[in-house]
Amino acid sequence: MDTTRLTHDREDPNPQPFWEGCERGVLLVQICEACRARRMPPRPMCPRCRSLESRWQETSGRGTIWSFVVPHPPLLPAYTAVAPYNVIVVALEEDENIRYVGNLVTSADASLGEVDPATIRIGEPVRVVFARVEDVTLPRWVRR
Amino acid sequence: MPGAWQWTRPAGMLRPVDEIAMLTRRYMHEYGATRDHLANVALAFRKHANRNPDAMMRDRPLTRDEYMAARWISEPLCLFDNCLETDGALAVVITSAERARDLPHPPAFLHSFAQGLPQQHQPMINFFCDDPLRGPAWSCAARLWERSDFRPGDIPVAQIYDAFSPLIPLSLEGYGFCDRGEGAAYTDGGALEWPDGRLPTNTSGGGMSEAYVHGFNLILEGVRQIRGTSVCQVDDATACLVTSGEGVPTSALVLRR
Known part of the structure; x- marks a missing residue:
């Protein structure tokens, strides 16, 4: 019987900065470089302005x-x-x-x-x- | 956990019922909906199933007291807020109106259909967007009614996807039977019950009390209403709305005579 807890996806590169933030003890959010809209869950494109440029911001x-x-x-x-x-x-x-x-x-x-x-x-x-x-x-x- | 699940599963949000319960709690908080409203849904569908010889729950009446005493599955949802588990096989035959003219059974015409989902929708976990309680039903309904000669007020009977009871008030709002936040109160006074309710809904018992065949049995019941062969036959069933699930990319159709 599997008794382990479910954990996150280590194969998907997109959200890895979020999980690395958790390792360092900071809660991060992805933010669009072009329009500054925050987004969660992380994804490659900004849903508001469609920019592909983003970074991670400490919350x-x-x-x-x-x-x-x-x-x-x-x-x-x-x-x-x-x-x-x-x-x-x-x-x-x-x-x-x-x-x-x-x-x-x-x-x-x-x-x-x-x-x-x-x-x-x-x-x-x-x-x-x-x-x-x-x-x-x-x-x-x-x-x- | 792959993809979207990595944001929910590690915290122990494991099942569809946990995901819909999260939206339900927020819905109750925002609009004053209660477990009595959810019981209205469960009891209406059970009454219909009790008349349906093919329903899994044909011989199992349900009272409000039994509903309130039922074990939790994911608070605020209890056992009777959940659909059944069913192995089933169903079929529909779709053909041209011309060919249907001399078939032995009266046809149900596909009057309007649509699919929809809102921007940035996350299936089942629609609490990351700006307006989580405005689900795919709203997007689908806009196109459905745009292509229809019927309006919500013209629809005398509905089959609404009911994997969980709260999908009914959310769908009633999305498809325009009432305003936003009024879906729970809409269910009061036996509104969903055959024969006297203002919108008899899931007249064979639906996924919660007839069988859960992923909504397919709702299509068959819609056809029976149009043909006049339902065990809870609505008088003058000129049209029937049939919907797929709220909370996921969805679809709906209007059947007519």
């Missing part, structure tokens, strides 16, 4: 909870072990249309199931933390 690492769910089994084994847990979508403080999917945790390395789901509210302010999961680093979120 505030702060946001608010835009929505959340609480998955219950049946789930993959590694997730069943911590269910029910939360999954949140966070809207970035400086650009509410930039959103990240993650988990609300009590500290970077805490179990995904430690926050009581009944206490989670849309609009709650959160900040990013980084957790080492197997051989990658994933962004997670704590209350602030």
